[in-house]
Amino acid sequence: MAEERPLTVEEASAAYESAMRNVLPPGPGVCEVCGTWIAEPWRRCYPCSTTPQQLDVVVPITYSEHLGQVHHALRYYKDGIASVRTYAATRLLAILWRFVLAHEPCVAEACGVPAFDVVTTVPSSTPERDEVRTLLRTIVEACDPLADRFERVLRPTGQVPSGRDYDERRYVATRDLTGLAVLLIDDTWTTGGHAQSAAFALKQAGASTVGLVVIGRHVRPSWQVTEDKTSGDLFNGLPRQFDWTTCRLD
C-alpha cells in the first residue's frame, strides 16, 4: 500500500525539479564566486568583486529565477498557511538533503578539508527575527546528513541596519571555533552580503575554513549581462533537465 511507503528524499526533492537549473562552474562569462552571469573579461560579478571574500567556496544548488517557482518556494516556505508551508519546507529540505549527500565531499575538498566539523545557518537580519524565523534551522536540523553537526553558533548583533550589505558587525559567533571547518547553509544568495558577513564572524571566532551551500542563486532576468543578452536569456538557455549528479565544483 502506498500509505505505508514513506516519502523518500528522491521523491520529495523532485517536486520543484522542472524549475531547477544546475549552477554553472567558474569559467568565461560566469562569476567564479557565485555562479551568476558576467561580461567577459571579468571574473567576478560586481557584488562579489566589491565584497570582502570571507567564504572559501560558494555552492548554490540551483538558479532561482526572480518570481519563478523556486524563488517563490524559497520566499513562502517561511510564510503561508501551515499545510502549504509544510509542503514547501519539506521539498526544500529534501533538495538540501539530496544535494549534500552527493556533494558535501566536493565542497569540503574545495575548502581543503576532509570533512566539515560544524554545520550552521546564516541568521536572520535582526535578533527578533532570528528568534521567530526558525524554518531554515528546522530544515537543517531535519536534514540527516547534516543534523548531527548542526549548531547555532551565529547571532545577529542588531547593530546593523537591515539591508543586503556586507557588514563585519552584522553577526557574532557565540563560541570559539578555533581550527574548525564550518559548513554554512542559507536558502537564497542575492549579493552574498549576509553570507559573507556570517563567514567573517565565523573566522573571527577561529574557523579555519567556511564553505557555503545555498539552495537558490537568485537571478534577476532583466539584468543586462552583455550588449545582447540578459540574465533571463541566459537562464532560459540552460539545460532544462536538472542533474543531481553534478555540482559547480565538478
Place this chain on the structure above:
Amino acid sequence: MFDSRTLVSTRETAAVLALMARRPAPANRLAGLIEEEGSALRLLEQLDSEVADRLFDVDQKTVTLDELEEHVHAWEREGIALVTILDEAYPANLRMVYDRPAALFYRGRLDAQDARSVAVVGTRSATPEGLDAARGVSRDLVGAGYVVVSGLAAGVDTAAHTAALEAGGRTVAVVGTGLRHYFPKSNQALQDQIGEHHAVLSQFWPGQEGRRWTFPQRNAVMSGFARATVVIEASHTSGARMQARLALEHGRPVFLMRSLLAHKWAQTHAQRPGAYVIDSGAEVVEHLERLYAEQLTLIA
C-alpha cells in the same frame, strides 16, 4: 472603505484591477510584483504619477480608478465577488505557485478547506470508460474529504463535478471564460448550481468570452488551486495534458490513469519525477496522504 473580511480597501482592489488592465508585466507575473511592493496602489503610482486621470480598459469599458471602485461594487451586486493577492482569503495553494493571477472573480464562496482539493481533468470527448473513471475518482476523493476541482467543460470535467455533487461533496469550477458566460451552454444549470452552493472561479473579466488563449491560462490556475492534478483521459492536444505539465512546474503531483499510457505523451510524462500512474481514486488518496502528511518522515 474596507472589505469586512480582510481589511483590504476597495481602492487597493481597484488598483490591482487597474494593473491587470495596464499590464506592466505579463498577467501571470503581476501578482509577484504587487506582493513585493505590498500595495497595488503604490505600484500603480510608480508607473503613473497622475493615477487619478488615467483611464483603464476593464471588462470592455474604459474607466478611471474611481469608476473601477464602483465596478467592484456593481460586480458584487451581480453576485460576482473578487479576491486579490493582497487578501488573506486568496486561495492558499494558488498563492504558492509562481504564475498565480493577481485577482480572481468568483461566484459562491471560498472555503479554507479548498486547500485540500484535487483537480480531475480530461478530454471533452470522453469514452464511457473515461466518464466512469472520472466519476469513480471523484467519488473516492469526496469520500476521503477532498474538494473536487475541474473546469466545467463537457466530458470528463462534467462527470467529475456531477459525481462530486452526487456524493455530497464540495466541488469548485475554474472556468476558461468570464463569469457572465457559460461554456458549453449545456452546462449552464451545473455552473449555476456550483456557483450557488460551492464556487465558480475565473481569472478573466466577467464579460470575457472563451478564446483559444483563455482555456490554457485557466489550466494554470486550476493546477495552482489544487494540491494535485488527476488526468483521466486526454489526447496530445488536450488542455488536460497541458495541465499535467503545468502541475509539475508548480511542484504538484500529477496522477495519470493507466489507460493514458496508450498515448506517447503520457508515457513520457509518467517517467517524470512527480508523476504517478494510478488505477483508481483510492490510489490517488493514498499517495496524497503520504505526499501531504503533516509529520513527514523522509528516508534517504
